[in-house]
Amino acid sequence: MAPIAIQETVDVAPLKKRADAESATEETGEGIRLSARSGTYTKQTSGAAPTYIQANLIILPSKYASDFRILCRRNPVPCPLLAESAAVGSWDALRSWIPGVEGQKIAANVDLRHDCPRYMVYENGHLKTSHCLNVENEWTEDHVCFVIGCSFSFETALAAAGLMPAHTAQARNVSMYRTSLPLCPAGVFKNSTYIVSMRPYRRRDVEKVRDITRPYVATHGEPIDWGWEAVTRLGIKDISRPDYGEAPVNADGTNLVQGDGIGDEELVPVFWGCGVTPQEAVQRASLEGTVFGHAPGYMLVLDVRDWDILQA
Amino acid sequence: MAPIAIQETVDVAPLKKRADAESATEETGEGIRLSARSGTYTKQTSGAAPTYIQANLIILPSKYASDFRILCRRNPVPCPLLAESAAVGSWDALRSWIPGVEGQKIAANVDLRHDCPRYMVYENGHLKTSHCLNVENEWTEDHVCFVIGCSFSFETALAAAGLMPAHTAQARNVSMYRTSLPLCPAGVFKNSTYIVSMRPYRRRDVEKVRDITRPYVATHGEPIDWGWEAVTRLGIKDISRPDYGEAPVNADGTNLVQGDGIGDEELVPVFWGCGVTPQEAVQRASLEGTVFGHAPGYMLVLDVRDWDILQA
Numbered sequence: 001m002a003p004i005a006i007q008e009t010v011d012v013a014p015l016k017k018r019a020d021a022e023s024a025t026e027e028t029g030e031g032i033r034l035s036a037r038s039g040t041y042t043k044q045t046s047g048a049a050p051t052y053i054q055a056n057l058i059i060l061p062s063k064y065a066s067d068f069r070i071l072c073r074r075n076p077v078p079c080p081l082l083a084e085s086a087a088v089g090s091w092d093a094l095r096s097w098i099p100g101v102e103g104q105k106i107a108a109n110v111d112l113r114h115d116c117p118r119y120m121v122y123e124n125g126h127l128k129t130s131h132c133l134n135v136e137n138e139w140t141e142d143h144v145c146f147v148i149g150c151s152f153s154f155e156t157a158l159a160a161a162g163l164m165p166a167h168t169a170q171a172r173n174v175s176m177y178r179t180s181l182p183l184c185p186a187g188v189f190k191n192s193t194y195i196v197s198m199r200p201y202r203r204r205d206v207e208k209v210r211d212i213t214r215p216y217v218a219t220h221g222e223p224i225d226w227g228w229e230a231v232t233r234l235g236i237k238d239i240s241r242p243d244y245g246e247a248p249v250n251a252d253g254t255n256l257v258q259g260d261g262i263g264d265e266e267l268v269p270v271f272w273g274c275g276v277t278p279q280e281a282v283q284r285a286s287l288e289g290t291v292f293g294h295a296p297g298y299m300l301v302l303d304v305r306d307w308d309i310l311q312a
Numbered sequence: 313m314a315p316i317a318i319q320e321t322v323d324v325a326p327l328k329k330r331a332d333a334e335s336a337t338e339e340t341g342e343g344i345r346l347s348a349r350s351g352t353y354t355k356q357t358s359g360a361a362p363t364y365i366q367a368n369l370i371i372l373p374s375k376y377a378s379d380f381r382i383l384c385r386r387n388p389v390p391c392p393l394l395a396e397s398a399a400v401g402s403w404d405a406l407r408s409w410i411p412g413v414e415g416q417k418i419a420a421n422v423d424l425r426h427d428c429p430r431y432m433v434y435e436n437g438h439l440k441t442s443h444c445l446n447v448e449n450e451w452t453e454d455h456v457c458f459v460i461g462c463s464f465s466f467e468t469a470l471a472a473a474g475l476m477p478a479h480t481a482q483a484r485n486v487s488m489y490r491t492s493l494p495l496c497p498a499g500v501f502k503n504s505t506y507i508v509s510m511r512p513y514r515r516r517d518v519e520k521v522r523d524i525t526r527p528y529v530a531t532h533g534e535p536i537d538w539g540w541e542a543v544t545r546l547g548i549k550d551i552s553r554p555d556y557g558e559a560p561v562n563a564d565g566t567n568l569v570q571g572d573g574i575g576d577e578e579l580v581p582v583f584w585g586c587g588v589t590p591q592e593a594v595q596r597a598s599l600e601g602t603v604f605g606h607a608p609g610y611m612l613v614l615d616v617r618d619w620d621i622l623q624a
Binding site for chain 2 (some may be wrong): 070074077099181182184185187210217221222225233273
């Protein structure tokens, strides 16, 4: 096996220290999963079990698994594949796609049919069931589950550096936009585009924001574009009307508008690859059969921690 | 280490059989490298040692290595990173980035300063030396070499399937174009765009061409776009005037023009991510110090074979 070195120079001590102080009182990834499995944890996972990585799930008939795996491999920024079912039909074991991290370490005690607080089910491309508590009846021996990174990881790091995203400060959902930026196609998955999440920052902070999020390569990494010019470049029609999530606000709760501040003080939109991208790609591909995944915001919380997936 | 399964279902038997038949008479990757090292092999490597993977080299001061590695990881289709120097300053050993393939297997007996037939040297962003036979004097203890996949691998597979690229049939260089499609930025590497290579095919053959090249994920994989509409989508101004390589021709040597054939018989351009992309990204980043690499077409020929990097 290749000697793929990671975790070289990133300073995660502040994050680890914070987690150690909290671990006695706050929940773990396994704790959230077990509570979701028993049906007692049914709410969103935002802010739950800090520093435990949260993930998007996409569960497909096996005939689409190879194309989907290649889609993720070709588009790792919006579709960072962390793991998948250890075998076709397997819902209790993962094989890892994070270099140097075993599937067991990603989530040891796991039931992919129950461990998200809520799920969505699609039948032949149409929504069949919304926000159900489990997918035990839908799961077949032919399904493969894909586990995809989410941006909660780097949001924790930004907050720890004094750069808390405005939507977090305002307890709102992040703003997400469909763009005209094409994904590299893979088999049945074609004609899809990037979905991006947006967080506003002062222009003077953009390089710091880039530096902080860069090592999080397995959870979208650094921004893909920034500044008001990026809105046009990405083909976003109206920044005030996101396609997913809530309308963008500043840290003080006022609406984000162009022209707030001048020069380095200007507030500008900063865009990241977003985990909704693979979900839209799956929907656009009009797959046959039953496809399901977590309900947005009701993520799978893993055992693996932020610092296990950092890359320098 | 993660149990990353590859080479699952791709049928490489025809390629292997062809290689076995040739191995007694034709050169190996090591053979080309040793001849280049001694200064006796000084020509282009196109067509040399079939099924041995050929690679682009980019050699940078170590302070840029982390950003460049992340650039490749974020943009694996145009920048498929196969390996890098085993350590900073190391020119005789590689560490692999191909899951399941050791650095030793990629190229065991290697001298990264001598083993390309020709090199290019840039100083503070400007060309200093063109087509020199080695870079022994330029290499320092602070340099890191990156080894990036090239499309010769899938061209062999296309030819084996009766879909020989037109430029190969005409013994010309492939046509390459600068596009408006942005790379995902990484540190100092920003504001760069995809360079694409183009091979014309009948519309009826496009899906077959996609299927054949899809498993070559470590050497650009399947096309990123195709059809005449793709020319506009990619921001290519004039298909008859490539930015690199030679003007595009049909298999019979006539110029490629829109309107040759109708319906499924129409000849359409098919575009792939191209290994010139990381070279342009490095040039656009205006790096300080001495940067060097192979001269275009004078590649590093590896020990690893096409079927070692296929992915299903």
